[in-house]
Amino acid sequence: MINTKTGEYDYGECEVCDTPMVRRLIKQDFYICGELIVVEDVPAGVCPHCGEKVVSADIGKGVLELINNSERIAKAPRISVPAIKFDLEEMAF
Numbered sequence: 257m258i259n260t261k262t263g264e265y266d267y268g269e270c271e272v273c274d275t276p277m278v279r280r281l282i283k284q285d286f287y288i289c290g291e292l293i294v295v296e297d298v299p300a301g302v303c304p305h306c307g308e309k310v311v312s313a314d315i316g317k318g319v320l321e322l323i324n325n326s327e328r329i330a331k332a333p334r335i336s337v338p339a340i341k342f343d344l345e346e347m348a349f
């Protein structure tokens with residue numbers, strides 16, 4: 257719902273712990289056909305207490321449009337992420 261005073265989306269309270277949600281720009285990551293895609297600066301409500309995140313339906317739709325836009329994805333800058341192999345023999349259980 258939209259806050260009538262500020263004109264901004266009101267994320268209400270956290271569904272998990274009832275703390276008022278704070279407006280933040282977050283990163284969301286998706287795996288599409290085995291490729292990791294990161295969408296940056298997504299407006300979302302974040303719970304300052306437990307970290308729960310909510311995105312409004314409109315923003316969610318926008319994000320879906322972005323990640324379905326293969327041309328846009330092809331042109332997007334690449335980032336490198338650490339890829340670590342899990343090796344059971346290294347573990348000291």
Ligand SMILES: [Zn+2]
Pocket residue numbers: 270271272273274275303304305306307308
């Ligand atoms: Zn919470």
